[in-house]
Amino acid sequence: MSDHTVRTFDQVTVGDALPELAVDVTPTTVVLGALASRDWRPMHHDYKFATERNGLADIFLNTPNQAAWFERYVTDWTGPRGRLGRMTFRMKTSVFPGDRMVFSATVTDLARDEAGCGWATLDLRLTVAATDDEPERLASTCTARVALPDSPEDNPWSRRGDRWIP
């Protein structure tokens, strides 16, 4: 396999911080994300519905697309051998066009399960950067559990059945 990132279990320490990822959100970000996840609900593409019916500031990022952003952020760090097992996120405020969303994360736990698989637990935050008019805003928090290889040759994706305990 070519020289893709391989982050192994022994390379990670509790307290490690992942590099931040900043993304400027546009209406296209929101609409593309919603349609990519086959979420046709109008609050994710119809400004009038979102503002006049839902009482929100604008159309906003939908749930499955937030999950996909968190996946991308985690696996940018792990490389392709990193395998997500579990992800729990809580949306506190919505993400709107015009926002600059910033992903950050810290490793909070490292553990090996009964099948010998090494897991990193990450606490992730999606914040909206401060502007001249608004302070920084916490949009979502997320806890992710991702399996890491023991060596560059190890492969969590090969685990099946009783050897995969997400």
Place this chain on the structure above:
Amino acid sequence: MNAGSSTDADLPEEVTAMLGTQMYPETATFPVERSYAYNTLAATQNGNPLFWDDEVAAELTGGVVMPPTTLSLWMRPHFWEPGAEGEQLALKVHFDLKRIFGLPEAVMTDNTLVFHEPVRPGDVISNSQVLKSVSGPKTTKLGTGRFWVIDVEFRRTDGELVGVESYTGFGYVRSGAA
């Protein structure tokens, strides 16, 4: 936001009957297709070579797999199809609760995803929904309503578990609305 919980005595009989019951077992009307997953990868600028480089996919997973967080994608209905009338809804229990409680608006507040066997092109996915809990009346900055938790289990048609999702929704009447 805290979903809390409610005693069964606080809930309409129709909702009590839903709690813990497997509802709306469905099988997708289309197979998992790789081209659609590219939309999610593009929308999130996800360059993971596992999804773009067939050699990487073959080495790590024995072939092409879908991004794990596309799990619910493969069960969401088309926006329209012949014979279908009205809006096509993915999480029907959520909309049942909105109707039963008379709550016109709703948002999702929490989402848990657990990933089991990878989903591959050509798989046909089935799922069912289970209402796990419903809170008593709550007031947030959005309005007054109730929280509820719905679990959705996804399987291939051969029965293999591919994932479980849990959604917390908040159905509400906007503050100041009649």
